[in-house]
Amino acid sequence: MSQNAIQIINRLKEELSIKTDKNLCQLLDIKPNTLSTWKKRETLDFNKVIALCKDKNLDLNYIFFEERDKTSEVNHSNTTADQVSSSAIKPEAKLFDEFKLVNTNRNIALFQTKHSYHPIVKENTIVIGQKIRKNQTTDGVLYIIEFETEEIIIDELQKVTTNKTTQEFKLKNFHPFNHTIEPKNNIKHIWQYIGAVPNLTVE
Numbered sequence: 001m002s003q004n005a006i007q008i009i010n011r012l013k014e015e016l017s018i019k020t021d022k023n024l025c026q027l028l029d030i031k032p033n034t035l036s037t038w039k040k041r042e043t044l045d046f047n048k049v050i051a052l053c054k055d056k057n058l059d060l061n062y063i064f065f066e067e068r069d070k071t072s073e074v075n076h077s078n079t080t081a082d083q084v085s086s087s088a089i090k091p092e093a094k095l096f097d098e099f100k101l102v103n104t105n106r107n108i109a110l111f112q113t114k115h116s117y118h119p120i121v122k123e124n125t126i127v128i129g130q131k132i133r134k135n136q137t138t139d140g141v142l143y144i145i146e147f148e149t150e151e152i153i154i155d156e157l158q159k160v161t162t163n164k165t166t167q168e169f170k171l172k173n174f175h176p177f178n179h180t181i182e183p184k185n186n187i188k189h190i191w192q193y194i195g196a197v198p199n200l201t202v203e
Contacts, residue, residue: 008063009035015058028052030094046108046128048143050197058195060126064110093127093144093152107131109191111144113154117173120150121154123195129191134183137169142193147186154193157181 013024025032028048038044053060093111109129116123120142129144137143139159146152157169160180168180181187 005044005115007066008044009039010065011066012049012052012058015063016056027056046151064126092156095146095152098131101132108194109144110197111152111154111191116154118155119173121193126197126199127154128194131189131191132196134187134190135167136185137167137190144191144193145187146189150188 009021009024013019013021016024016027018024018027021035022099025035028035028045030045030048035188042134050060052058053063055097075187092114094114095109095111098107098109111127111129113121113123113125113127121127127144137157140156142154142156143155144152144154153171153174155174156172158170158172160170166182166184167196168182172179
C-alpha cells in the first residue's frame with residue numbers, strides 16, 4: 001500500500017496515459033515548479049488531486065494506495081439490528097496517511113472507517129480529516145479522535161462541563177462509551193471531519 005507523493009504522481013500519469021510532468025501540470029492547473037516542489041517536499045495539494053481523479057473518473061484506490069478497486073459480492077447476512085447493537089461495536093477507524101497541503105498550514109489525514117454509529121459516516125470508506133488543536137474542540141462538530149489508548153473513534157463531542165481550567169465532553173452517538181473526555185488529558189490527536197473521498201470504498 002503506497003502513498004509516497006512521487007508514486008502517486010507517477011500513477012496519475014499512468015492512469016491518464018500521459019508521459020510528461022508538463023501535461024500533468026496542465027490537467028492539475030498548476031505550474032511545473034509547483035509539481036517539482038511536491039516531489040521535493042513529499043507533499044501534495046490533496047484537493048487538486050482528488051478533483052482531477054473525480055473529473056477523469058480515476059480509481060482512487062489505485063492512485064493513493066496502489067490497490068485496484070474490486071467488485072465484491074455483497075454479503076446479505078440475516079443479522080438483526082438487535083444482534084448488531086448487542087455486540088457494541090465501537091465506531092473505530094484506521095489512520096492511512098497524513099498530508100500537508102502545499103502553501104498552507106493544513107494537515108490532512110486519510111482514515112478507513114471500520115464501524116460507525118454516526119448517520120453521515122459510512123462503514124468501510126475513506127474519510128478526510130483536518131488536524132486541529134485539542135483546545136479547539138466544541139459542541140456539534142464531527143471529529144476523528146485518537147485517544148491516548150491509540151483507539152480512533154469518529155463522533156461528535158457533547159459538552160458536559162466547562163470551567164476556566166477544564167472542558168469535559170462525552171461522545172454524542174456512541175452511548176456504550178460513557179466516560180467523560182478531557183481533551184487535554186485523554187485525546188492524543190484530533191481531526192475535524194471534512195468528508196468522505198468520493199467513489200472510494202475498501203474491503
